[in-house]
Structure formats: structure tokens, C-alpha cells
Amino acid sequence: MHRFRNRRLPAAGSLSIWQKVFLGIDENGRAVRVSLAERNLLIGGEPGAGKSVALNLLVAHAALSLDCRLILVDGKRVELGLWAGCAEAFVGPSITDAITTLKALQVEMDERYDMLLSIGHRKLTRLTGARVVLVVIDELAYFSATVGESRQQKEFVGLVRDLVARGRAAGIIVVAATQRPSSDIVPTSLRDLFGYRWAFRCSTHASSDVILGHGWANEGYTAASIDPAARGVGWLIAEGGIPRRLKSAFLTDVQVVDLAAHAAELRNGGDGE
Numbered sequence: 001m002h003r004f005r006n007r008r009l010p011a012a013g014s015l016s017i018w019q020k021v022f023l024g025i026d027e028n029g030r031a032v033r034v035s036l037a038e039r040n041l042l043i044g045g046e047p048g049a050g051k052s053v054a055l056n057l058l059v060a061h062a063a064l065s066l067d068c069r070l071i072l073v074d075g076k077r078v079e080l081g082l083w084a085g086c087a088e089a090f091v092g093p094s095i096t097d098a099i100t101t102l103k104a105l106q107v108e109m110d111e112r113y114d115m116l117l118s119i120g121h122r123k124l125t126r127l128t129g130a131r132v133v134l135v136v137i138d139e140l141a142y143f144s145a146t147v148g149e150s151r152q153q154k155e156f157v158g159l160v161r162d163l164v165a166r167g168r169a170a171g172i173i174v175v176a177a178t179q180r181p182s183s184d185i186v187p188t189s190l191r192d193l194f195g196y197r198w199a200f201r202c203s204t205h206a207s208s209d210v211i212l213g214h215g216w217a218n219e220g221y222t223a224a225s226i227d228p229a230a231r232g233v234g235w236l237i238a239e240g241g242i243p244r245r246l247k248s249a250f251l252t253d254v255q256v257v258d259l260a261a262h263a264a265e266l267r268n269g270g271d272g273e
């Protein structure tokens with residue numbers, strides 16, 4: 001298998017979760033970057049539209065950023081599985097494991113608020129010391145509507161909601177993806193907690209609005225108008241802004257394998273050479 005391992009892989013300390021993450025190129029040819037340490041991100045779109053590719057870009061940046069801890073929740077295991085060696089926790093299809101992991105994060109979030117209060121700060125910054133924790137969930141609907149008992153699904157949704165609502169200032173960021181952009185999976189009250197929302201191709205204007213926000217389809221910003229063959233194309237909106245159409249960057253599986261191995265080595269104290 002050809003590997004692209006070479007000297008251009010990022011060295012330890014050259015990337016930070018506080019730096020913007022490169023997502024792709026917009027219609028005007030401009031680079032699109034997001035500041036993940038400041039906002040949660042919701043990704044939606046129909047199967048095959050490009051969500052996993054987008055998640056891999058985000059996780060690649062986070063994994064190579066040694067000031068970021070990674071918690072990966074992936075019901076299918078294969079979407080994020082290549083990054084398991086970089087993650088502090090990797091949760092597969094078990095809803096019990098997902099709940100246990102999110103509960104532990106909730107406890108940590110409260111401890112972080114105690115710490116912030118004790119030093120008189122309102123939010124975690126890169127100077128506070130504690131590392132940012134990135135929680136990536138793929139697929140939201142698997143845990144909220146498919147696997148487990150209804151009581152567990154509710155508990156899972158409650159934990160996600162709390163982490164998205166309160167985690168940001170404590171340096172706990174959630175990125176969640178779903179191939180079911182419907183209001184039962186992403187109710188407005190949850191959707192609106194995400195500061196970034198990225199809609200890949202959706203089958204209807206209504207499902208596009210479920211991700212981007214109510215009314216955008218009427219204004220002409222709809223992921224239902226994306227050509228099904230245009231994989232990786234989507235609309236991204238940041239809190240308070242207007243949607244921006246972009247084509248995501250792309251990492252092949254071979255590149256992901258190489259980057260993940262490199263990041264794991266850096267995380268284990270190696271120099272990645």
C-alpha cells in the first residue's frame with residue numbers, strides 16, 4: 001500500500017486545537033476555517049453526502065493537536081475507528097458505554113466549572129492549562145433512536161444536550177453527525193445550541209432547515225438543491241451569520257491511516273519520524 005508518510009507531516013506542537021480547522025473551499029475559492037475550541041458543530045445530510053469525510057478532517061486536526069483530548073463515539077466503528085489509537089475513549093455500538101462515557105464527561109465539566117470559579121475565570125482559554133476535550137458522535141440517531149431502551153436513548157440525548165449547552169466554556173466541545181436530519185432526531189432546542197451547523201445534501205428543504213435553522217431554505221439556502229453527485233458539498237452556517245456553500249477537503253483512507261499513526265506516535269511522546 002502506498003503511504004504518503006514524509007517529512008511534511010506536522011511536528012509535535014505545530015498544531016493546536018485553538019487554531020482554526022481547515023474545512024474546505026467556498027464558492028469564491030476562499031478557504032473555510034472554523035474555530036472549533038469556541039463552538040459546537042452539528043453535521044447533517046443524507047447517506048453518502050460527505051459527513052464522514054468532514055468528521056475525519058476535524059478529527060485529524062484534533063488528533064494532531066496535542067492540546068486536545070479526543071473522545072470518539074461511533075456506533076458503526078468504521079467511520080472514526082482509524083483514530084482509535086489517538087482517542088482517550090472510543091465507544092462502539094454500546095449505548096451503555098456511550099452513557100457511561102458522557103456521564104464521566106459531565107462530571108468533569110462540573111469539576112472544570114469549580115476550577116474556573118476558584119480562579120475567577122468565566123471560561124477556559126488556552127492559558128488556563130486544562131486541555132480541550134473534543135467529543136465526536138457519529139451517528140446521533142443510532143444512540144438517540146435506534147439502539148437500547150427508550151429510557152437509555154432519553155438519557156443519552158439529555159447528556160448530549162447538557163454537554164452541548166454547558167460544555168463549551170469548560171473546554172468540552174461536541175461535534176455530532178446525523179444522516180437523519182429530522183426534527184425528532186434534531187429538535188430545534190438542540191439544534192440551536194450548536195454554534196456551527198453544516199448541512200450536506202438533504203432530501204428536502206425541511207430537512208435542510210432542521211440543520212441550518214428555520215427559514216433558510218425559503219431564503220434560497222438549502223441543501224436540498226445540492227446535486228446528489230456533488231459529494232462533499234454543503235452549506236455551513238456559523239451562529240449569527242449566513243450560510244456559506246463549500247466543498248469539503250478530502251482525505252483518502254490511506255492518508256487517514258498515515259495521519260492517525262503519526263498522531264498516535266506524537267501522543268505517545270514520539271517525534272513521529
Ligand SMILES: Nc1ncnc2c1ncn2[C@@H]1O[C@H](COP(=O)(O)OP(=O)(O)OP(=O)(O)O)[C@@H](O)[C@H]1O
Nearest residue numbers: 046047048049050051052053179231232248249250
Ligand atoms: N469532499 C469530498 N471530495 C471528494 N469526494 C468526496 C468528498 N466528500 C465525500 N466524498 C465521496 O463521497 C463518499 C461518501 O462520503 P461519506 O462517507 O463522507 O458520506 P456520509 O455522509 O458519511 O455517508 P453515511 O451517512 O452513509 O455514513 C466518500 O467515500 C467519497 O468517495
